[in-house]
Amino acid sequence: xxxxxxxxxxxxxMLSPEGQTEPHNEVxxxxxVVGEAEPEVRKLYQLALRWERTxxxxxxxxxxxxxxxxxxxxxxxxxxxxxKSEMLMDIFWTxxxxxxxLWGKSEIGIRKGWKVVxxxxxxxxIIDALRNFFGDI
Numbered sequence: 001x002x003x004x005x006x007x008x009x010x011x012x013x014m015l016s017p018e019g020q021t022e023p024h025n026e027v028x029x030x031x032x033v034v035g036e037a038e039p040e041v042r043k044l045y046q047l048a049l050r051w052e053r054t055x056x057x058x059x060x061x062x063x064x065x066x067x068x069x070x071x072x073x074x075x076x077x078x079x080x081x082x083x084k085s086e087m088l089m090d091i092f093w094t095x096x097x098x099x100x101x102l103w104g105k106s107e108i109g110i111r112k113g114w115k116v117v118x119x120x121x122x123x124x125x126i127i128d129a130l131r132n133f134f135g136d137i
Contacts, residue, residue, distance in 0.1 A: 004084070008047070008088070011047055012040075012043045012044070012047060015043045015046055015047060020042060020043075020046050021046065021049060022112060022113070022114065023110045023111055023112055023114065024112060025109070025111050025112060026111060026112050027111045027112070027115055027117060028111075028117075028119065030119050030120040030122075031109065031111065031117035031118070031119050032117055032118050032119070032120075033111075033115050033116070033117050034100045034102065034116050034117065034118060035099075035100055035115075035116050036113070036114050036115055036116065037096065037110060037114040037115075037116055038099070041092060041095045041096065041099070042114060044088050044089075044091055044092040044095065045088075045089075045092050045110070047088055048085045048086075048088035048089045048092060049085075051081045051082075051084050051085040051088065052081070052082065052085040054081050055077075055078040055079075055081035055082040055085065056078070058074045058075070058077045058078035058081065059074070059075065059078045061074055062074035062075050062078070093108065096108060096110070096116050100116055102116075102118055105118035105119075106121050107119045107120075107121050
């Protein structure tokens with residue numbers, strides 16, 4: 001019996017670089033480019049997106065099924081795929097943080113061209129005012 005990790009490995013091997021969906025967002029003014037995501041890490045992103053899309057499709061399909069048992073199966077499948085997608089995304093972000101030593105950065109992202117960035121977080125003015133009043137807490 002294959003484990004979840006075996007299935008992930010197999011699905012990652014089957015993904016080809018040609019059909020990959022590239023991130024849409026351009027590098028922003030507050031983004032600091034640190035490099036480009038490696039092809040193997042890109043596959044994690046792609047598989048996570050695929051499973052997320054399939055989860056959504058299962059939920060939509062469940063809505064239009066009259067068979068209660070089948071509907072519950074589709075909803076359960078969607079829940080399972082969504083959780084697995086989240087796990088892959090966590091591995092994806094962890095891989096980027098490790099590779100580019102971004103553990104101290106509060107916000108990292110992936111941009112068009114597979115650029116890996118960390119971004120400056122804008123602190124709301126009220127937070128600055130509270131810090132000035134109370135000091136750093």
